[in-house]
Amino acid sequence: MTNMQTLYLMVPLAPLAGAVIAGLFGWAIGRTLSHIATIAGVAVAFVCSWLIFQDVQAGHVFNGTVYTWMTTDNIHLEVGFLIDPLTAMMMMVVTFVSLMVHIYTIGYMHDDPGYQRFFSYISLFTFSMLMLVMANNFLQLFFGWEAVGLVSYLLIGFWFTRPTAIYANLKAFLVNRVGDFGFVLGIGLVLAHFGTLDYASVFAQAPAHANDMLHFWAGNTTSLMTAITLLLFIGAMGKSAQFPLHVWLPDSMEGPTPISALIHAATMVTAGIFMVTRMSPLFEMSQTTLSFVMVIGAITALFMGFLGIIQNDIKRVVAYSTLSQLGYMTVALGASAYSVAVFHLMTHAFFKALLFLSAGSVIIGMHHDQDIRHMGGLRKYMPITWITSLVGSLALIGTPFFSGFYSKDSIIDAVKIAMEHGEPGAWFAYGSVVAGVFVTAFYSFRMYFLVFHGQERFHAHHGAGHDEEPEFDSHGHDVHHGHGDHHAHIPHESPLVVTLPLIMLAIPSVVIGYLAIEPMLFGHYFDGVITINSSLHPAMATLKDEYHGAFDMAVDSLTSLPFWLALSGVVTSWFFYMKRPDIPAAIKQHFGLIYRIMENKYGFDQFNDWFFSGGARALGRFLWQLGDVRLIDGLAVNGTANLVGWFSTVIRRWQTGYIYHYAFAMIIGVFALITWFVRT
Numbered sequence: 001m002t003n004m005q006t007l008y009l010m011v012p013l014a015p016l017a018g019a020v021i022a023g024l025f026g027w028a029i030g031r032t033l034s035h036i037a038t039i040a041g042v043a044v045a046f047v048c049s050w051l052i053f054q055d056v057q058a059g060h061v062f063n064g065t066v067y068t069w070m071t072t073d074n075i076h077l078e079v080g081f082l083i084d085p086l087t088a089m090m091m092m093v094v095t096f097v098s099l100m101v102h103i104y105t106i107g108y109m110h111d112d113p114g115y116q117r118f119f120s121y122i123s124l125f126t127f128s129m130l131m132l133v134m135a136n137n138f139l140q141l142f143f144g145w146e147a148v149g150l151v152s153y154l155l156i157g158f159w160f161t162r163p164t165a166i167y168a169n170l171k172a173f174l175v176n177r178v179g180d181f182g183f184v185l186g187i188g189l190v191l192a193h194f195g196t197l198d199y200a201s202v203f204a205q206a207p208a209h210a211n212d213m214l215h216f217w218a219g220n221t222t223s224l225m226t227a228i229t230l231l232l233f234i235g236a237m238g239k240s241a242q243f244p245l246h247v248w249l250p251d252s253m254e255g256p257t258p259i260s261a262l263i264h265a266a267t268m269v270t271a272g273i274f275m276v277t278r279m280s281p282l283f284e285m286s287q288t289t290l291s292f293v294m295v296i297g298a299i300t301a302l303f304m305g306f307l308g309i310i311q312n313d314i315k316r317v318v319a320y321s322t323l324s325q326l327g328y329m330t331v332a333l334g335a336s337a338y339s340v341a342v343f344h345l346m347t348h349a350f351f352k353a354l355l356f357l358s359a360g361s362v363i364i365g366m367h368h369d370q371d372i373r374h375m376g377g378l379r380k381y382m383p384i385t386w387i388t389s390l391v392g393s394l395a396l397i398g399t400p401f402f403s404g405f406y407s408k409d410s411i412i413d414a415v416k417i418a419m420e421h422g423e424p425g426a427w428f429a430y431g432s433v434v435a436g437v438f439v440t441a442f443y444s445f446r447m448y449f450l451v452f453h454g455q456e457r458f459h460a461h462h463g464a465g466h467d468e469e470p471e472f473d474s475h476g477h478d479v480h481h482g483h484g485d486h487h488a489h490i491p492h493e494s495p496l497v498v499t500l501p502l503i504m505l506a507i508p509s510v511v512i513g514y515l516a517i518e519p520m521l522f523g524h525y526f527d528g529v530i531t532i533n534s535s536l537h538p539a540m541a542t543l544k545d546e547y548h549g550a551f552d553m554a555v556d557s558l559t560s561l562p563f564w565l566a567l568s569g570v571v572t573s574w575f576f577y578m579k580r581p582d583i584p585a586a587i588k589q590h591f592g593l594i595y596r597i598m599e600n601k602y603g604f605d606q607f608n609d610w611f612f613s614g615g616a617r618a619l620g621r622f623l624w625q626l627g628d629v630r631l632i633d634g635l636a637v638n639g640t641a642n643l644v645g646w647f648s649t650v651i652r653r654w655q656t657g658y659i660y661h662y663a664f665a666m667i668i669g670v671f672a673l674i675t676w677f678v679r680t
Contacts, residue, residue, distance in 0.1 A: 004055060007048045008062065008081050011091060012130040015098070017125035026116025034116040038123040041100045045130065048086070056088040063136050063200060075196065078256030082136030082199060086342065086529045089520075091276055093346050094267055097353045098126040100501035104357055105258045105636040106366065107498035112256075122262060124411060125151040129267045130493050138187045138197040141275065145183065148268045149176045151266050155263065156255040165254040165350015170249040178244050189214075193224060196418075203281040203531075210285050221275025227280050229289040231438025233283065236272025242327050248602050249323055250307075253315040257360030257590040260315055264322045264354035270345045273329045275635035277338045284336065290537075291424040294334025294415075297659050298425075298457035303602070305671060308443035310598050313370050314359045317447045321396065322352055324436060328411050331429045336415035336529045336537030343520050344407035351395035354505040358389040362451060365491040366458065371384045372447055381491040386452045388502040391450050397441040397510045397566045400554040403513030409553070410521060411564055412437070413546075421538055437562045449577045458491065493536035514550045514552040522547050542589040605629055 022034040031038075054429075062083040070077040081087075094542065102122060108183025109118050128151055132144025158171030170580045193209060194202045214223040236242070240247040249269065253260055263269065276283060276293070283289055301324050308320035325348050332341035343580035363370055365382050379386045412433050417427035440491070493499070519525040534541045557563050576584050589596050600606060654665070 004052070004060070006061065007052055008083060008134070009066070010048045011045045011052070011095070012049070012127050012134065013088075013469060014041040014629065016125045016127040017041055017298055019120045019127060021094060022123065023117050026120065031115050032120050035106055038119040039099070041123055042095060042099045042102050042126055043553055045126070046092075046099050047232045049091040049095045050084060050150065054094050055163065058083055065136075069139075071615050075191070076425070078137055078200075079140055080136040081134045081656040084529050085525050086274075086277065087133055089342070089346060091130065092125065093349045094129050094133065097121070097265060097267070097349055097505075098129075098133055098262060098644075099261045100353065100357070101258045104135050104261075104360070104498055104501040107495050108258055108360055109256060109429040109627055114158065118155075118256065118258075121151055121158070122259065122499070125155065125262060125267070126257075129642060131273070136199055138190060138199075138202075142184065142187060143322065144404075145235070145271065145275075147181065149173065149180070149239075149272060151251070152259075152263050152268055155259040156252045157207050158255050158259070161392060162254065168171045168248075168251040172252050174243050176246040177236045179235050181234075182231045183235025183238070186228050186235065189224070189228045189231065193228075199278070202365060202584055206281050206285065218382055221532045223286060223288070223470040225282060226288045229279070229286050230292065232279060232282075233272075233276060236276055238272075238331075239275075240269050240272030240330065241300075242272070242296050242326065243303070243603060246304060246323055247601070247608060250316055250319045250601070253313065253319050255641050257315065257356060259318070261353045261356035261360070264319060265349050265356055269322065269326055270329075272339055273326070273345050276330075276333045277342050277530060281334075282332070282340050284531055284533045284537070287424070289538065290334050290336060294331055294335075294418070294423075294429045295425040297330025297332075297334055298429035299327070300324070301436045302432040304441065305439035306442065307601060308448065309439065311443075312373055314362060314372050314375075314447065314451065315356070316369060317372070317443060318352070318355050319357055319549075321355070321440065321444065324440060325352065325396075326434060328408060328436070331415055331433055332411045333424065334429065334534050335411075335418040335539050337411065337539045337543070338532070339521050339526050339540065339544075340407065340410045343403075343513075344517065344525075345413060346516070347395070347403040347407045347521075350505050350512060351402075354388060354392040354502060354509050355396065355504055357505065358392060361385040361494040361502065362389075362439065364494050369458070374458050375451045376454045376458070377452070377489055379452040382452075382493045384493060384499040384502060386579065388499075388506045389448060389452065390557070391509050393444045396444050397561060397569065398437065400557050400563065401510075402515060403511065405554065405557070406513035406517045406585045408437075409557060409560070409562060410517070410543065411544055417539040417542045418537070423537070433660040434561060434565065438565040438569040440513055441566040442573045445573040446577055449574060449595070454578055493677045495621065506662030512552075515578045517550050517553075518547075643659065 015038070018038035021029070022039040026034040064082060065076075065078045065080040067079040068076060072540060102119070104594050105122065109115055112118065125148060128144055128147035130144075132141060132148060135141040135144060138362045153169045155169075156172050157165045159165045177403065190202055191197055194205050196202060196205075202591045206225075209224055213221040214227050215221050237245045249264065253261065255263075270379065283293075304320050304327060305321035308317050309322065311320060325344070329341045331346050332338070332344065337515070361382065362375070362378065362385060365378065365385065366375060369375075391402075398408040412430075414493040415426060415430045417431055419430045521540075532540055597603070606647040654661075
């Protein structure tokens, strides 16, 4: 085994070792050694990822088997690594964000009784995600895919004494199973038609299967590639929380804030985006699938953004923002701008992790009150959290020169080109992503102004006790989850172990877009990794022709529609919430129906509870009545008993005890036998 292959193994195995140490032996070694072991594991993974990234930059790509699990009917089921520029970039992002979250957790979970268990879970999550992104075959991809789902279930329900947390993690698990059912069917089709699960072999054979048809009943057929890619994308809809499988993500805020940053910023929710990018040779063969992807992404980008406007829980605002940004990435995939989607995945990982961790810092400072209506004026109490939140918000809304600007504007430009080229669904996607710019700026700065500026509302809230918003008993942390002095109502800046990760994440949130746009989008970084049919999907080729440098792109944007929409969103939120707070109240009153629809999240939860949960219960009741009560109990068990009882009742009448009755019966029997023998 070469030195580089040893490094490849170290990347997933170091976090796994940390998870095992903290999980199995945390009770014996204590808190400090548990977090040292897990942080060291992730730090080793990050350093190895950095060295691998440098090696890949030098042109060294690896695709090989690490371990053959099973061979059946000439199909090899293996654990293998594909180390190329896409993998290297994902490894860097996952390990860096995970390292920051691990350090942050020391401060956030300081007083929690499940301290060691939490560190074990987040390290195990990091291992699962790394196995997913490093896979060179569908089997290992599926293993990592399911493993991140399992660990996210454990993390969302970390505080398992709360009914809301248990409901949320079960919801996340079940919704992801719906997507994963499609995903495993897609993998099954690949295996059935290609005879292998290895990426390279499948991609090499794909052109030969481009015109293959799948035959259904009654002569119905569909393209094999459309079927495979649609099913794989259904898996991505679950993991990356795309409409209508998005319902699990806002509820997953029930977990502690560090996992909100880890799961919903850089890792689990981006798995679907990564997977579609990896499968670009297959997706390029089906315009039907690409249009479907684009429309689903557009719906998610715009309509989930609307819901962010009315949220009052600080973490839920950021959660709906994540949904919306995942929609942007999905739209880019549908426009065949895979590198732009992955570029936005990377920039979003930094500024969204920053926003989540900043929200967590505010929650600590506010003694675990998460309602932004109880905040205000925190700027002077929490200066580091304030400035890092501002950086994250500016990156999120696409402010020129910030990282989010380069990726978000590239998505909008790519969709515009797809629309001009006449790709189905692109006009709707373009309208959605452009409108989404205003919406994003509005809800982001609504939260920013309500939390950090304006009058201080926490004195009045704490003075009135907790009767004002009783529902926050279920969202806010129990007393034993808190930190510090709960009787002091003055907010305070978080400790260095919390603010240092904020500063470290703020740096790439500003500069990474400027530095990376040229090599990732218009250079040769993704050569040989991403396949695009430029004649059918000219977005990337056209973008490259129009690009004249990162600085010029930012300057030119100052006259563009997205910039003015973002600026107007910020100004509108400032006017509404700083100058005239009576206006939002009046709008809410006059548009009560729309507000109620949004408050009910468009009714998806109610529909799912009524149709799917209710339907499953009704089906269960029917099968219980028919199968259990009537067939098994009624027919099989009680029926046989009744039959024996009836038979014995009939026979009992012949058992009189009189000899002449028995003699008469014998005579009749003998007569019958003689008659039978004579006849035969």
